[in-house]
Amino acid sequence: MQDLVILRPQGLYCPAGDFYIDPWRPVHRAVITHAHADHARAGHGHVLATAVSAGVLRSRLGAALPLQGLAYGEAVHHHGVRISLHPAGHVLGSAQVRLQHGGRVWVASGDYYLSAVDETNPTCEPFEPVRCDCFITESTFGLPIYRWQPQAAVFAEIDAWWRANAAAGRPSLLMAYSFGKAQRLLAGVDASIGSIIVHGAVAPLNAAYRAAGVPLPETPTLAEFADPQHLAAALRGALVVAPPAVHASAWARKLGDFSDGFASGWMQLRGARRRQGVDRGFVLSDHADWPGLQRAIAATGAERVIVTHGQEAVMVRWLQEQGLQAESFRTEYGTEGGEGPAPADASASTADADLATLAAGTPTLADTAAGEAAAGPA
Ligand SMILES: [Zn+2]
């Protein structure tokens, strides 16, 4: 019997249903797990995705996107394949794809978030384990060095940094991917510390989250302050959330004297922080850490696991040692979400990609040791 999902040059393909999952080339029919740029490419003839991701998908791929939205758990049948979408806990609307055909169940995870300490991302539906025969898992952070701290500890670090900067009268520029991470930060910080201002690339995504019922603090953009004196007053002690592309840019210079920080799972590697040249690195990821990946895989009950983007070789070896049938697919997804920003902000995608490339280099032993030490306050 042919596999329910195979690898084709265009992406992951379901031969029985004649459709693709998160293809990286334009295809006639695609199921999109979530709206990060490397998973949601333009040019498909028909797109199936969660209804809750429709706002972000349309803002990125155009209002004319031929999109069919599904509720979590709702099923459609295509050429005899039953397709349903289940929460992945990664970003707003993110889903795992469950396929059922000929008595078999396969699940393609897309990107997902699950941590060892059983925490969830408050800005989206939590990861739902789905029983299956074969699980196609991501492994962005599939190395034993990746173990996330409780998020309350990370937010306490961010709040303390912001509070100290506010006391000194300077803004705190916090850089993070504009879709997903930025909203998780906005939902998690202590908004009573001061005002919050966002970059123009972050604002439409905040609007999409609010429209989906996710509460976020008030977040004006710099452009909304017409009067330079009002802007200067607002910036004093403000938290400014912007995509990584603003680093050392003319936009950032408008903030005057500021402290900067970067929030990413890659910040667990001290090398990544140093190369990014920021004052502070905060280890916060929307992907599963090493124990989270293991928990997710175990919860599916799958006897066969196919590993995609990330640390495939290490994860495949570990799974085989556990007695599972494991292999990998070479995909063309990015690293941490590969999150390119909104199309209006095309310059940011290059910087995101650069950082991801830098940070995704195989960690050295020195990085590993530093990573453990760097998990505490810098
Ligand atoms: Zn991904």
Ligand SMILES: [Zn+2]
């Ligand atoms: Zn993603």
